[in-house]
Amino acid sequence: xxxxxxxxxxxxxxxxxxxxxxxxxxxxxxxxxxxxxxxxxxxxxxxxxxxxxxxxxxxxxxxxxxxxxxxxxxxxxxxxxxxxxxxxxxxxxxxxxxxxxxxxxxxxxxxxxxxxxxxxxxxxxxxxxxxxxxxxxxxxxxxxxxxxxxxxxxxxxxxxxxxxxxxxxxxxxxxxxxxxxxxxxxxxxxxxxxxxxxxxxxxxxxxxxxxxxxxxxxxxxxxxxxxxxxxxxxxxxxxxxxxxxxxxxxxxxxxxxxxxxxxxxxxxxxxxxxxxxxxxxxxxxxxxxxxxxxxxxxxxxxxxxxxxxxxxxxxxxxxxxxxxxxxxxxxxxxxxxxxxxxxxxxxxxxxxxxxxxxxxxxxxxxxxxxxxxxxxxxxxxxxxxxxxxxxxxxxxxxxxxxx
Amino acid sequence: xxxxxxxxxxxxxxxxxxxxxxxxxxxxxxxxxxxxxxxxxxxxxxxxxxxxxxxxxxxxxxxxxxxxxxxxxxxxxxxxxxxxxxxxxxxxxxxxxxxxxxxxxxxxxxxxxxxxxxxxxxxxxxxxxxxxxxxxxxxxxxxxxxxxxxxxxxxxxxxxxxxxxxxxxxxxxxxxxxxxxxxxxxxxxxxxxxxxxxxxxxxxxxxxxxxxxxxxxxxxxxxxxxxxxxxxxxxxxxxxxxxxxxxxxxxxxxxxxxxxxxxxxxxxxxxxxxxxxxxxxxxxxxxxxxxxxxxxxxxxxxxxxxxxxxxxxxxxxxxxxxxxxxxxxxxxxxxxxxxxxxxxxxxxxxxxxxxxxxxxxxxxxxxxxxxxxxxxxxxxxxxxxxxxxxxxxxxxxxxxxxx
Numbered sequence: 126x127x128x129x130x131x132x133x134x135x136x137x138x139x140x141x142x143x144x145x146x147x148x149x150x151x152x153x154x155x156x157x158x159x160x161x162x163x164x165x166x167x168x169x170x171x172x173x174x175x176x177x178x179x180x181x182x183x184x185x186x187x188x189x190x191x192x193x194x195x196x197x198x199x200x201x202x203x204x205x206x207x208x209x210x211x212x213x214x215x216x217x218x219x220x221x222x223x224x225x226x227x228x229x230x231x232x233x234x235x236x237x238x239x240x241x242x243x244x245x246x247x248x249x250x251x252x253x254x255x256x257x258x259x260x261x262x263x264x265x266x267x268x269x270x271x272x273x274x275x276x277x278x279x280x281x282x283x284x285x286x287x288x289x290x291x292x293x294x295x296x297x298x299x300x301x302x303x304x305x306x307x308x309x310x311x312x313x314x315x316x317x318x319x320x321x322x323x324x325x326x327x328x329x330x331x332x333x334x335x336x337x338x339x340x341x342x343x344x345x346x347x348x349x350x351x352x353x354x355x356x357x358x359x360x361x362x363x364x365x366x367x368x369x370x371x372x373x374x375x376x377x378x379x380x381x382x383x384x385x386x387x388x389x390x391x392x393x394x395x396x397x398x399x400x401x402x403x404x405x406x407x408x409x410x411x412x413x414x415x416x417x418x419x420x421x422x423x424x425x426x427x428x429x430x431x432x433x434x435x436x437x438x439x440x441x442x443x444x445x446x447x448x449x450x451x452x453x454x455x456x457x458x459x460x461x462x463x464x465x466x467x468x469x470x471x472x473x474x475x476x477x478x479x480x481x482x483x484x485x486x487x488x489x490x491x492x493x494x495x496x497x498x499x500x501x502x503x504x505x506x507x508x509x510x511x512x513x514x515x516x517x518x519x520x521x522x523x524x525x526x527x528x
Numbered sequence: 529x530x531x532x533x534x535x536x537x538x539x540x541x542x543x544x545x546x547x548x549x550x551x552x553x554x555x556x557x558x559x560x561x562x563x564x565x566x567x568x569x570x571x572x573x574x575x576x577x578x579x580x581x582x583x584x585x586x587x588x589x590x591x592x593x594x595x596x597x598x599x600x601x602x603x604x605x606x607x608x609x610x611x612x613x614x615x616x617x618x619x620x621x622x623x624x625x626x627x628x629x630x631x632x633x634x635x636x637x638x639x640x641x642x643x644x645x646x647x648x649x650x651x652x653x654x655x656x657x658x659x660x661x662x663x664x665x666x667x668x669x670x671x672x673x674x675x676x677x678x679x680x681x682x683x684x685x686x687x688x689x690x691x692x693x694x695x696x697x698x699x700x701x702x703x704x705x706x707x708x709x710x711x712x713x714x715x716x717x718x719x720x721x722x723x724x725x726x727x728x729x730x731x732x733x734x735x736x737x738x739x740x741x742x743x744x745x746x747x748x749x750x751x752x753x754x755x756x757x758x759x760x761x762x763x764x765x766x767x768x769x770x771x772x773x774x775x776x777x778x779x780x781x782x783x784x785x786x787x788x789x790x791x792x793x794x795x796x797x798x799x800x801x802x803x804x805x806x807x808x809x810x811x812x813x814x815x816x817x818x819x820x821x822x823x824x825x826x827x828x829x830x831x832x833x834x835x836x837x838x839x840x841x842x843x844x845x846x847x848x849x850x851x852x853x854x855x856x857x858x859x860x861x862x863x864x865x866x867x868x869x870x871x872x873x874x875x876x877x878x879x880x881x882x883x884x885x886x887x888x889x890x891x892x893x894x895x896x897x898x899x900x901x902x903x904x905x906x907x908x909x910x911x912x913x914x915x916x917x918x919x920x921x922x923x924x925x926x927x928x929x930x931x
Binding site for chain 1: 576583797
């Protein structure tokens with residue numbers, strides 16, 4: 126895989142689009158959907174609305190005007206801004222799903238304003254006081270990592286690019302391991318394995334609708350996000366599971382200084398929604414299993430996508446192994462939230478897509494070549510259907526100029 | 529006023545306590561309230577619960593499971609993560625109160641996870657790309673500013689201490705002006721007035737329950753926070769009013785990278801609560817005017833506090849001018865959310881208070897001498913009553929060792 130690290134003024138975060146004008150971020154009002162650019166650059170998880178529409182009342186929360194005025198959620202908790210109900214539902218869901226070994230007392234839970242803020246808190250907590258830590262991740266890496274790391278040009282930590290190129294034994298480093306990986310859905314392990322380093326596991330996608338749960342994860346520092354678990358991106362809730370008390374304390378300190386804690390309203394809502402997901406997983410539940418429902422949609426989308434890609438013979442998609450999932454109690458395969466597609470030659474994949482009014486995110490933003498692009502598969506049905514329709518009409522040499 | 533800048537390992541943020549153990553942050557369960565340490569170190573605005581208890585249903589919001597999944601609130605808005613309802617209620621309240629000249633189109637509104645995050649966004653937006661800006665504020669300054677500024681030891685900006693000591697004409701600076709000021713309630717203006725600088729106005733307390741609204745503010749960059757306006761600190765909502773489009777864009781970019789926007793749940797709740805406050809201000813409203821209600825409590829607390837302090841003759845309190853308030857349409861005085869008290873000698877004020885089980889925040893954290901301390905006056909009634917009771921028994925030489 127060709128590795129081309131390329132700086133860019135274009136915004137790298139999960140929500141940024143290839144077009145800087147906000148009006149291009151979504152289909153304009155009054156614009157015919159057939160002519161509209163479909164924006165699959167970001168991973169806006171609106172696919173999940175279909176499930177929550179059925180549960181709209183059951184998973185509703187009412188916040189009275191008189192509640193949650195104080196900064197404090199639980200002064201007895203190390204993480205004093207963590208709502209006890211949320212803590213309880215996070216533990217319950219991990220136990221039901223089996224994706225984390227969350228036995229009592231093993232982890233401190235630190236809640237964050239999405240996992241983006243928790244990444245910064247982790248970098249703050251893990252960087253040495255006297256020298257800058259180099260932050261690395263194996264390419265292709267999540268496009269937000271470089272930007273989050275270097276946002277204010279910290280002297281504590283700085284972005285170092287592809288983890289496979291990090292070869293210094295005497296320097297502090299922090300390796301970010303996203304597994305399953307964003308953008309490509311691949312299961313990963315740490316690659317640096319040198320002294321003076323720490324590893325942060327970003328497990329945003331380690332849920333059974335996306336991938337088989339093969340074993341309970343038990344790393345020292347793991348990040349999860351509400352956005353990718355249930356689809357509620359607008360609530361901005363993430364959580365870290367941290368083994369080391371001192372690291373947890375530093376992360377809490379970061380949250381305290383940077384935002385004085387995390388929205389209680391969203392925490393209470395997240396508790397209710399995660400609780401509904403747990404309820405849906407119990408035997409004899411009177412509601413559809415959330416993960417089964419979501420997996421079925423993704424599975425069907427992947428099948429249809431593979432058919433179209435195969436017929437066009439212009440792009441490639443990765444194949445994923447089938448493994449035993451402890452949650453499904455069956456063999457399942459990975460059906461990632463993103464398609465990581467590549468042109469068969471060296472063409473600029475995002476450019477090819479753009480000509481057909483599909484906005485994806487180009488490979489260079491993930492630290493690899495422009496022949497790759499990431500496309501969100503968790504949009505609404507109408508956008509996904511348009512994607513397939515447009516991919517299916519991309520034909521040979523007009524668009525892909527082999528040289 | 530003696531100025532003693534002193535570094536400290538003790539946490540400086542609004543919620544931190546003088547005791548690092550979380551169990552000391554609030555009165556312990558089962559502990560007799562009469563023996564408990566009362567924590568008035570932070571400005572937890574629980575005083576306002578009394579009002580919201582009356583409005584608990586009227587100002588309630590219900591969030592359905594199916595709403596607000598997307599990252600986006602309004603893709604047509606420069607601040608794409610700002611909920612249109614919140615924007616509308618912010619404008620409405622400023623118009624009713626008259627504290628900002630918010631005519632249509634003059635300001636961009638940027639929402640933040642409390643105003644702490646917006647301070648960082650402002651420093652990011654106003655610092656030059658090629659040199660570090662020195663961040664200053666006239667002492668006594670809000671104790672969180674140094675810590676927020678230097679959180680990750682940015683190369684873009686760094687804390688420079690008391691603005692009155694900044695005398696370099698050739699260096700970029702950012703002056704923070706808090707008015708009315710935290711900790712001392714004084715009305716302020718910028719003091720540096722040199723080239724290469726920007727000014728950020730923190731107007732958290734420029735609301736009619738705290739101070740007379742003498743004129744609509746119309747600075748280039750102003751910060752407000754939901755916490756101090758209505759008391760809903762747990763929601764973590766703040767907003768910036770920004771004249772310059774490029775500055776607003778950079779602040780939005782900061783919010784995008786650091787937390788991918790701001791909790792929609794809290795924004796929708798804030799819209800409802802601010803709307804209730806506006807409703808309460810209209811002539812012929814069937815509910816009690818929020819600002820009048822809150823001001824009356826604070827006014828009574830200040831009267832009682834001044835009596836106790838006068839009787840003990842050991843401390844001093846500042847006096848504030850009476851001015852015409854455009855909102856009250858009457859002469860009013862300043863009744864700050866904090867008492868900024870000083871011992872008459874050079875004793876450590878926070879230490880004296882601590883002996884009597886009152887936790888305040890010492891002057892050194894605000895960049896001045898230890899003879900000062902800040903005490904929150906926006907706690908619940910029972911805590912305020914205990915404060916007065918304890919202050920009234922502090923007697924002469926046992927505690928204040930004049931030398």
